[in-house]
Amino acid sequence: MTTALITGATSGIGASFARRLAGDGHNVVLVARNEERLRQQAAELHDRHGIEADVLRADLATDEGIAAVEARLSDRTHPVDLLINNAGFGNKGEYLEVPMADELAMLKVHCEAVLRLTTTAVKGMRERRRGGVVNVASVAAFVPRGTYGASKAWVVQFTQGAARDLAGSGVRLMALCPGFVRTEFHQRAGMGTSNIPDWLWLDADKLVDAAMKDLARGKSLSIPDPRYKALMGAVKLAPRGLLGGITSRTGRKYGPQ
Template identity: 70%
Template sequence: MTTSLITGATAGIGAAFARRLAGDGHALVLVARDEARLEEYASELRERYAVSVEVLSADLSTDKGIEAVETRLRDRDRPVGLLVNNAGFGNRAPFGDSAMADELTMVKVHIEAVLRLTGAAVEVMRERRRGYVVNVASVAAFLPRGTYGASKAWVVSFTQGVDKELAGTGVRLLALCPGFVRTEFHERAGMDATAIPEWAWLDADRVVAAAIRDLARGRSLSVPDARYKAVVTATRMAPSGLFGRFSTKAGRKYGPRYPRD
């Protein structure tokens, strides 16, 4: 039985990955900050799918939290066959209005944690000659959007680069780049989701299904839904400022920063 470890596992895309993988018979390791919520969701998955579900409370904005997950990923007696790096958040205010501490926390969670957890997982996967890593990025990786877009662009570049470097080892990486997904993301960031057009919303379960299909097809990049594939293609052809104006303003509010919790 494959064991899958998912960060940011109690809501949105992370929770959808947990449901799908449990339904496919995977044992799970769920990682998030809220231990009570982790336990509640783990119990639900155990009861519904009859699979083993382990919980690991860890804050990936801290070295202690990252180290705890690294340790679990390096446990060769309980190897992880699939890592989903999904944990992330958005800042309500644009760069200059948000606190520098929040920008640095974003870099910690979106870049350093992804780098370190991928490294820990790949270390064991290469020894076993098999394994998968899905790093959740965003269509924002292809659009100008301050620290958030830049950090997600790093995730895409890193993931595709490492996937090529590991060719022939039995280890595969995929960067998942959804657009707007109906999750708690915007509410937690204090963003006004009503500014986002109805056509732009995606369903988390369908996003996960697309990612798993693309992983099975040997792809290193997954952009779910034809609408967003078209957006990504257009951004590569259109003048840089055209999409930047929409990207930087969508859901944003100016003023004091919004707390993560």
């Protein structure tokens, strides 16, 4: 039986990945900061699907937290076959309004953790000549909007570049770029969502289903909804200054999770 490790597993997109993968018969390793929620989730997945569900409390904004997950990914006796780098957060406010410590924490979680965990996982996967990594980015990667969008743009570029380098190795890497998803993400960041049109909202379970299909097809980039695919096509043609103004009016960022 294969094992999947999911960061940011207790809510939103991460929880949807955990349910989907457990339902498909994968053992899971659930990573988040809230141990109580992790244990409750693990028990529910085990009871419902009969799989093994381990928990790992880790704060990926810290070196200790990243190192703890690296250690689990390095375990050759219990290898991880699929890594979902989903942990992430948003900061309320525009550039210079957000404390530098919060901006640096975001880069730690969105960039350093993704780099370190992907690299650790892929080393073992390449030796076994099988495995996959999904790095959750955002459609914010394609619009000029602050540290959040910049960090997600890095995730996309890194993932697609690594996927090219690993072609033919048996290891698949994919950047997942959702738009607005109905989760706890915006509430946790203190961001209002009343100005976001209903048609822009995505369902997390449907998003994960589309992402898994794209991973199986060998895609290195997944924008899992026709509406957002059309929007991102328009983005390529629109002036960057105009895009910045639009994203300012619709919220600080497009937010997965």
